[in-house]
Amino acid sequence: MTSSFLLSLTTFAYLLCTVLYLSGTIFRFKPLLTAGTVVGAATLLAQTAGIGLRWVESYQMGYGHAPLSNMYESLVFASWAIMIIYLIFEWRIGQRALGVFPALFSFLAMAYASFSKDVDSKIQPLVPALKSNWLIAHVMTCFLGYAAFAVSFGLSVLYLVRKRSPENSNPHGAMLSFLPSATQLEWFNYQMVLFGFLWLSVGIITGSVWANSAWGTYWSWDPKETWSLITWFIYAALLHARNLQGWKGERVAWLSMIGFGCVLFTYFGVNFLLSGLHSYAR
Amino acid sequence: MVKEKNAPGAVLGWLSSLKLTLVLFFVLAASSIIGTLLPQGVGLPELRDHFSPLAASLINLLALNNLYHSMWFRVLLLALCANLVACTIDRFPKTIRLLRSLESPFDSQKLSRFGLSSSISTDVPFEQAQSIVENAVCQSFGRMCRIGSEHTGGVGPYCAVSEAGRWSRLMVYLVHLSVLTVLVGALAGSVLGFKGSMSLIEGQSSDEVTLADGERIRKLPFLLKCDKFEVSFYDTGAPREFRSDLSVLEDGKEVLKRAVIVNDPMTYEGITVYQASYGIALKEAGIELTDSDSGEKISMMLPFRQPVNIPGTADQLMIAEYLENLMRVGQAVEFVYFKQGKQSSAQWILVDRPYHGNRIGNYLVRVTQMDKAPYTGLEVKKDPGIWLVWAGFAVMTLAIGLTFYSSHRKLWVCIETDETGNKTTVTFAGRTSRNPHVFEEKFETLCRTVERQLKTKN
Numbered sequence: 101m102t103s104s105f106l107l108s109l110t111t112f113a114y115l116l117c118t119v120l121y122l123s124g125t126i127f128r129f130k131p132l133l134t135a136g137t138v139v140g141a142a143t144l145l146a147q148t149a150g151i152g153l154r155w156v157e158s159y160q161m162g163y164g165h166a167p168l169s170n171m172y173e174s175l176v177f178a179s180w181a182i183m184i185i186y187l188i189f190e191w192r193i194g195q196r197a198l199g200v201f202p203a204l205f206s207f208l209a210m211a212y213a214s215f216s217k218d219v220d221s222k223i224q225p226l227v228p229a230l231k232s233n234w235l236i237a238h239v240m241t242c243f244l245g246y247a248a249f250a251v252s253f254g255l256s257v258l259y260l261v262r263k264r265s266p267e268n269s270n271p272h273g274a275m276l277s278f279l280p281s282a283t284q285l286e287w288f289n290y291q292m293v294l295f296g297f298l299w300l301s302v303g304i305i306t307g308s309v310w311a312n313s314a315w316g317t318y319w320s321w322d323p324k325e326t327w328s329l330i331t332w333f334i335y336a337a338l339l340h341a342r343n344l345q346g347w348k349g350e351r352v353a354w355l356s357m358i359g360f361g362c363v364l365f366t367y368f369g370v371n372f373l374l375s376g377l378h379s380y381a382r
Numbered sequence: 383m384v385k386e387k388n389a390p391g392a393v394l395g396w397l398s399s400l401k402l403t404l405v406l407f408f409v410l411a412a413s414s415i416i417g418t419l420l421p422q423g424v425g426l427p428e429l430r431d432h433f434s435p436l437a438a439s440l441i442n443l444l445a446l447n448n449l450y451h452s453m454w455f456r457v458l459l460l461a462l463c464a465n466l467v468a469c470t471i472d473r474f475p476k477t478i479r480l481l482r483s484l485e486s487p488f489d490s491q492k493l494s495r496f497g498l499s500s501s502i503s504t505d506v507p508f509e510q511a512q513s514i515v516e517n518a519v520c521q522s523f524g525r526m527c528r529i530g531s532e533h534t535g536g537v538g539p540y541c542a543v544s545e546a547g548r549w550s551r552l553m554v555y556l557v558h559l560s561v562l563t564v565l566v567g568a569l570a571g572s573v574l575g576f577k578g579s580m581s582l583i584e585g586q587s588s589d590e591v592t593l594a595d596g597e598r599i600r601k602l603p604f605l606l607k608c609d610k611f612e613v614s615f616y617d618t619g620a621p622r623e624f625r626s627d628l629s630v631l632e633d634g635k636e637v638l639k640r641a642v643i644v645n646d647p648m649t650y651e652g653i654t655v656y657q658a659s660y661g662i663a664l665k666e667a668g669i670e671l672t673d674s675d676s677g678e679k680i681s682m683m684l685p686f687r688q689p690v691n692i693p694g695t696a697d698q699l700m701i702a703e704y705l706e707n708l709m710r711v712g713q714a715v716e717f718v719y720f721k722q723g724k725q726s727s728a729q730w731i732l733v734d735r736p737y738h739g740n741r742i743g744n745y746l747v748r749v750t751q752m753d754k755a756p757y758t759g760l761e762v763k764k765d766p767g768i769w770l771v772w773a774g775f776a777v778m779t780l781a782i783g784l785t786f787y788s789s790h791r792k793l794w795v796c797i798e799t800d801e802t803g804n805k806t807t808v809t810f811a812g813r814t815s816r817n818p819h820v821f822e823e824k825f826e827t828l829c830r831t832v833e834r835q836l837k838t839k840n
Contacts, residue, residue, distance in 0.1 A: 163616075225616045228623055228644035228657075287819060294786040301782055305775045314645045316577065316656040316761040318771060319568070321450040323418045330411045337407035344400050362411075374418055 103157055104221065106150030107176060111214050113143035114179070114207035121199035125278055133196035133278075137187070140203060144183045151176060154223065163225040168239040171371065172221045175213035177239065178367075179206040181247035185295075189251065193288065197278040201254025218372070234310035242303030242328075246363050248296030249335075252289055253360035256353035259285040263350060286349060290342065293356055297335045304328050323374040327366035334359040397468035406462045413458065417449035463565060466558050474555060481548050485529045488541060490796040496811035498822060500829045503807050504836040508799050511806045512540050514835045515795055519544050522828050523793050539798035550788035551815060553781050560778035567770025575765040576600050582608035583663050583757045587631065591762045602653065602762070605631040609639075611758040613660055624660050626758040642760070652764055659759030664704035667715060668751035674744050681750070689720060696722045699742070711735060715749060717742055789816035793825070808832060 117139040124132030154167040167173040186202035213219050226235075263282045279285070307325070312318040319325060338355040341347040396402065421432065424447055429438040445452035493499050504511060519526050523544045578591035578600055587607035591600045610627040623643055630638040630650050640648045647656040664686050671680040671692065682699075684690050689700040698720040708714035712734035719742045720726045731740045733749045740747050794811040810829055814821040 225618065225620055225622065228621060231623075232645040298782050298786060302779055305779060309772070309775070312768070313647060314656075316647065316654065316658070316763045318768070321417065321422070326414050326418050326450075330414050333407045333411040333414070337404050337411075340400055340403050340407070344404070370418075 101153070103150045103154035106146055106153060107210070108214060110143055110147040110150060110179075111207065111210040113139060113146065114183075114203060114210055117143060118200065118203040118207050121196075121203050125197050125200060128278060130196075133199070136199050136203065137190065137196055140183060140199065141187055144180065144187065147176070147180050147183070151180060158223045161223055163223060165226045165230075166236045166239075167223075168235060169226055169230055170220065170224060172213050172219050174239060174243065174367075175209045175219065178243050178246060178250075179209035179213075181243045182206045182209070182250050185244070185247050186251050189288075189292070193280075195280050197280075198255065198258060198288075201257065202251050205250045205254070229314050232310060232314065234306060234313070238303060238306040238310050241299050241306055245296045245299035245301075245303050246367065248292050248299060249356075249360050249363045252292035252296060252356050255285055255289040255292060256356040256360075259289055259353045260350065263353075282349075286352070289353065289356060293335060293338060293359075297332075297339060300328070300332055300335065304332060323370045324366065327362065327370050331359060331362040331366055334362050394468055394472060397464055398472040400469075402465050403462075403469070406458065406465060410458055410462065413449065413455060416446060420446050420449070422450070423448060459565065463562060466562060470555060470558060477551055477555070481551065485527070485543055487529060488794060488796065489539065490798055490807060490809040493794050493796055493809045493811035496794070496813065498813065498825055499809065499811040500825070501807060501809045502829065502833050502836060503805060505804065506806055506836050506839050508540075508797065508806050510839055511808060511836060512797055514839065515797060515808055515832055516542075518828060518832050518835065519793065519795060522824060522831070523791070526795070539796055542795045543792060544795070545790070545792040547788050547790045547815075550784065551790050553785040553788065556777060556781035557785055560774045560781060563774035563777065564771050567767040567772075567774060570767030570770060571765040572767075575763065575767065577761070577763045577765075579658065580606065580760045580762055581661075581663070581757045582606065582611075582626075582760065583665065583755045584608055584611050586757075603632075603651065604637070606655065606760070606762075607631055608758055611660065611756055613756070624657055624758070626657055626760065628655065628760075652766065654763050654765075656761040656763070657758065658761040661757055661759065662706050662754050663757040664701065664715065664752060665755050666753040667701060667749055670748045670750050671742075671745040672748070674741075674746060680745075689718075697743075702728060708732070713752075717747070719743055786816075789814050789821070791815075791821055793828075808836070 117136055120132050120136035120139055124130070124136055151167055154173070158165055158167065168177055182202050183206045186199060190196060190199065213221065258279060259282060262279050262285055280288070304325075307328070308318040311320070311325075334355065338352055338359060341355060342352055420441060421429070426438060426442045429441055429447060432438075433441065441447050445454070449455055490501070494501060506514070516526060519542075524546050526542045526544045529541045529543055576591070576593060578593040580588060580591050582588060585608070587605045589602040589605045591602060592598075593600055607629045608626055609629055611625070613624045614622045616622050625641055625643045627639070627641050628648060629636050629640075638648075638650055642648045642655055642657045644657045647654050649655075666683060666685045668681065668683050671682070672678070673680075680693055682690060682693060684699060684701050686701050686704070689698040691698055700718045700720070701715055702718045703716035705714045705716075708730065711732055714730050714732050716728060716730050718726055718728045721743060727743070729742050731742075731747050731749065733752070736748050738746070791814045792812065796809045797806060798809075799806050810825070810832075812821060812825045
């Protein structure tokens with residue numbers, strides 16, 4: 101058993117998980133949703149094993165580093181983080197109908213990592229700048245934040261759908277009966293943004309401390325740094341906006357979606373479109 | 383309520399508004415985006431290569447090519463700080479008053495008007511009901527505090543509150559304080575500190591740091607010497623490690639010896655030295671000059687950046703620069719020619735391509751030998767503000783976590799009997815600063831527990 105086999109398996113299993121969640125919601129058939137959760141949890145285990153195995157393999161190759169060092173490895177971790185955050189969230193709220201987006205994002209991240217020509221899946225040695233214990237802390241915290249924002253994006257979409265289609269007024273109304281109420285969705289979304297904001301802040305801080313020991317400066321307005329700060333501004337605005345009258349609800353949902361757009365640009369846009377100190381993340 | 387409309391009050395009101403906060407967040411985000419899309423740190427001539435003359439001048443005028451250090455971006459950051467401070471001035475006293483205020487007396491009627499309240503009627507006598515309620519509240523909410531003891535005559539109503547997490551209301555101020563601390567630390571660093579680079583060949587020592595602007599030199603209070611420099615590579619050709627063995631010399635005496643690698647800098651007397659880069663430096667070159675008129679050949683040795691007389695003449699030649707790969711045509715050396723009575727002239731000579739363009743004045747130049755050595759590129763920095771930044775970061779992490787995951791929870795209880803003394807009514811009310819859903823669940827559970835226990839007692 102190799103890590104690449106386990107991770108390929110993971111890709112297809114997340115697709116199955118997405119299909120199960122989606123059809124469970126559309127056909128209003130609870131067992132399908134339960135199956136979605138079971139497949140999701142099993143896939144998460146397989147993926148965890150895959151990541152662990154890749155770590156071991158890197159030691160066998162003589163490089164010896166945590167599998168968090170390039171685009172491929174970060175995509176795999178992003179997919180893992182989205183799923184684990186979603187499953188814990190699902191377990192805590194006891195609602196199964198919110199899994200479509202997280203499962204879809206986990207699948208897309210894995211599919212992109214596995215099939216894109218831009219993403220190299222080989223285990224590579226670490227360049228000197230990455231050789232630091234901060235690597236694990238920085239990448240993990242950032243991606244926990246990104247993953248929470250991905251789940252929050254899904255919740256925002258569902259919130260807007262729920263809010264805009266009054267129950268039973270149209271033929272699709274019944275389809276939404278599986279979804280929690282708009283008030284609940286709004287609350288879940290807020291909780292998810294809080295969680296993401298905490299991790300994004302810690303991610304920026306750990307990155308900053310690391311940059312100071314690697315490059316001698318804790319903030320250099322490198323595009324990656326700047327875009328993570330832009331993302332931070334947007335979510336900070338969201339958290340403050342929620343205290344303003346008239347901003348609760350739809351506007352907060354839109355802000356969360358814009359914020360996730362910033363996350364995507366921080367992750368992909370900066371890597372592929374802008375050059376900077378984070379160029380090894382390609 | 384009519385607000386005071388005097389001028390300072392109005393300014394404070396505007397500065398402390400949440401709307402201003404939002405506007406500043408969006409404007410800061412938008413301008414930061416512009417900064418990542420336009421080239422930063424380039425001058426007007428370079429801008430003209432990429433943009434039309436009008437666009438280039440406009441970018442230069444608005445300082446969009448040096449956005450993050452421009453005056454207007456700093457004003458935006460300053461405005462955010464002012465907003466933060468104004469909010470604190472506006473709200474902090476209210477929070478403190480709220481936290482220090484003693485509980486004013488209340489009754490069951492007041493409690494029933496709360497957003498979260500519940501009333502239970504029972505035949506259980508007053509004292510028994512009281513002990514049941516006290517037990518249940520202590521188990522789920524914590525210590526209770528009796529209020530309004532002036533009702534002493536007869537069987538007065540029992541009023542009590544139980545609260546937890548008062549301090550959590552202060553956490554948000556701590557987050558804001560930490561943001562200010564980080565910014566003050568950054569300011570202190572940029573005013574009181576410096577940052578620059580130093581290149582050293584093995585065996586060389588220096589106390590001169592070329593500052594980040596590339597022009598000014600800063601003298602260190604000690605000499606930095608490179609004893610040894612090593613680069614190692616992986617099989618793939620990627621660099622594995624670069625390492626400089628450095629020593630610090632004070633008054634000619636060695637006071638510190640340490641290896642510096644990437645991610646492991648060395649600090650001495652508040653000055654930190656980082657391994658940043660490496661390259662090949664030219665120490666000395668042997669050249670052969672051919673006089674175009676007479677065909678006479680002259681050979682000479684030129685140490686790096688030291689003018690040397692051309693034998694048989696009063697003219698001088700100096701190597702000013704060396705590049706490993708000039709515009710992808712290979713090694714190149716820049717010579718400066720000091721001819722008597724004339725202005726000095728500079729010329730790049732291609733080492734690997736001896737062609738007719740390799741000439742200085744009347745001489746055709748050929749580089750016959752080169753004595754090269756690897757050099758280590760060091761980054762040298764002093765930042766006295768860094769401890770403020772670190773402290774700000776630590777407080778920020780802690781305070782954001784506590785702001786989100788703690789809350790000020792308060793429970794009010796009132797137990798009273800009706801005129802006949804047969805019926806006892808227990809009224810609960812609750813309020814929380816955060817996480818209302820979790821609190822509501824806990825509140826409902828408490829009410830159900832008390833109701834069940836009252837029933838069984840009955």
